[in-house]
Amino acid sequence: MLYTNKDLRKLIVPLIFEQLLAILVGMVDTVMIAGVGEAAVSGVSLVDTINILIINITAALATGGAVVAGHFLGQKDSAHASKSAWQLVLFSIWLSVIVTIIFMAAHKPLLGAVFGQVEAEVMESATTYLVITAVSICPLAIYNSCAALFRAMNDSRTTMLIAIVMNLINLVGNAILIYGVKIGVAGAAIATTVSRVAAAAIILYLMFHSEKNINFRGQATWKMDFALVKKILYIGIPNGLENSLFQLGKILLLSLISTFGTYAIAANAVCNTLACFNVLPGQAINLALLSVASICIGAGDYEQARYYTKKLMWIIISFTAVLSLVMIAFAPWIMKIYQLTPQTESLAVTILRWHAILAIFFWAPSFSLPNTLRAAGDVIWSMVIAIASMWIFRIGFAYIFSFYYNGGLLGVWIAMTIDWGFRGICYGLRYHGHKWERLV
Secondary structure (H helix, E strand, O other): OOOOHHHHHHHHHHHHHHHHHHHHHHHHHHHHHHOOOHHHHHHHHHHHHHHHHHHHHHHHHHHHHHHHHHHHHHOOOHHHHHHHHHHHHHHHHHHHHHHHHHHHHOHHHHHHHHHOOOOHHHHHHHHHHHHHHHHHHHHHHHHHHHHHHHHHOOOOHHHHHHHHHHHHHHHHHHHHHHHHOOOHHHHHHHHHHHHHHHHHHHHHHHOOOOOOOOOOOOOOOOOOOHHHHHHHHHHHHHHHHHHHHHHHHHHHHHHHHHOOOHHHHHHHHHHHHHHHHHOHHHHHHHHHHHHHHHHHHHOOOHHHHHHHHHHHHHHHHHHHHHHHHHHHHHHHHHHHHHOOOHHHHHHHHHHHHHHHHHHHHHHHHHHOHHHHHHHOOOHHHHHHHHHHHHHHHHHHHHHHHHHHOOOHHHHHHHHHHHHHHHHHHHHHHHHOOOHHHHOO
């Protein structure tokens, strides 16, 4: 076996802790910003959907690089794994710099086009947060790329420790700038930016250590190797396009949600954070599954790829079920920490419970299975299913439920779970076939 149970624990446990830390810090961030007012929470949550779009693009490139590097590691070819890794970082730097310039130059028309109907106070908070956090796009791209490479090396402990440092900087910065200096949303944005720059600097330094199977020693150059970049982009572009259109769809839905009122925007922001906590182990194990499947497929062992996919899927479902039961039982008490208005709190409790119930059955087939397909290079088919399902079911039904059945925010979340179910069925049928095994 390529991975013992000890190897899997070594990879998964730090990833779960890292994801837990990120979600808890995100919750604390929201609570800290909530002290400034619901307009601040709403403004930051709106911009976060745009930032997540950029994060997803860089993460998609990181996925492409990690899969290519993992294939080389499966073939015991550390030199080409290292070379492809540097090309991933180099391409990410160039792309993120271009995106940063666009965001800095065109932030007003961008926000106006997407969220033009929101209240003036919400728009002011959104503008401040977007302009400042745009500076951190490049450092975040570097961090995501290198973190994916560490996971490909079965070293998630290092990324966990860096995440601890990053989030401590963010928390301390928030406390000082929001409550000490009292600069509100700007303080939250500055703290986030500084923490991402620090994380990028640390992980980039560690990637130059020559004892690692993947390292940048002797690889650093500004010259693009287009043959390797093409391999990375073959995985990264469909995955990035899928994630980008997925996030664009969520932004479109936010435009719909913004018409429901500030209370609905705030409830949606809180539920998004708690929903992430609900599927946190799944998110962490998905990262491990991508790395494990890439190594197995690089070694040409599809039987083990299937074995570990099944094993990790059941672990994800078990974790999700336990957390869902906690969410269902304690939702009213969890909401108390956010200091929401009664109307916002009641709506948020209903949505959180709906999400928790459906996540048990549909989240893993929808979000875990495609990682094995991507590791095998089956990215086009996965992309088409995800995009079609997103725009037909999640967006289409959201508008139908909202305009024809007066479903409001709950209708948007119901449409989301319909999207999960359809994609899960399609990915399951593809996985149980054999075509994806012949694509590398």
